[in-house]
Amino acid sequence: MEEKIIVVDDEEHIRELIKFNLVKNGYKVECLENGQECLKYIKNEKPKLILLDIMLPGMDGYDVCKNIRSDRKLRDVPIIMITAKGEEIDKILGLELGADDYITKPFSVRELVARVKALLRRANIEPSSTVTSFGDLTVDFQKHLVLKNNEEVDLTLKEFELLQILIKNQGKVMTREVLLDRIWGYEYIGETRTVDVHIRHLRKKIEKDDKNPKYIQTIRGIGYKFNLGE
Structure with a gap:
């Protein structure tokens, strides 16, 4: 079955380049020119993944990402941010807002397709049916559901995957490099900051005091370790 991918970019040649290569790899692609079109489109048809340019006319990619992550029906759709900027702060901001990954223009088409495949592969994995509880948290791996004091916690796909792998390796130190490889599915070069950003975001949602x-x-x-907190 073809997986629908949305490409949102105001540069026609970029849209066509991405579409050509994704279609060649078996994906169904819809190209849109701006953020408003994207939000309108996905209200009626939920895509498998969104490739979202940051520098869009009108509503920029950051605002589009925030809107998607605030929608309960769409919050788990994987998002790869595309930017011409090389500044670290731009990448971090995108991740803070809930993007799963980013790629900087000019990019290798081969790398882009690899990242799309990796992200979709992770999103399509059937989770374990185990439900586990500890302290004030309950995690249902099958339903991708996390409860804190019996109230649902809104997690992005990557945040849930990080929590899942840490819990299933409880007590074991997980290096940033291992987490990158296991969750993002490909090798970053020196981009372990990606893990730190997602961990920080996750802590704010599940910890009573994210500073402690x-x-x-x-x-x-080295990395991170999950403690049952008992």
Whole structure:
């Protein structure tokens, strides 16, 4: 079955380049020119993934991302941000707003397709049916549901995957490099900051005090370890 991917970019040649290569790899692609078109389109048809340019006319990619992540029906749609900017702050801001990945123009088409495949592969994996509870948290791996004090916690796909892999390796130190490989599905070069951003976001949602976390512990210079908090 073809998986529908939305490409949102105001540059026609970029849209056509991405569409040509994704279609060649078996995906169904819809190209849109701006953020308003994107939000209108996905209200009627939920895509499998969105490739979203940051520098869009009118509503920029950041605002589009925020709108998608605030919609309960769409919040789990994987988003790859596309930007011509190389500044670290632009990449971090996109991740903070809920983007799953980013790629900077000019980009290798081969790398873009690899990232799309990796993200879709992770999104399509059937989770374990196990439900586990500890402290004030309950996690249902099958339903991708997290409850804190019996209230649902809104997590992005990547945040849930991070929590899942940390819980299933409870007590074991997970390096940033391993987390990148296991969750993002390809090798970043020196971009372990991606993990730190997602961990910080996750802590704010599940910890009572994200500055003094009980569950997700930092192992300085190495990575993270999950503690049941008992």
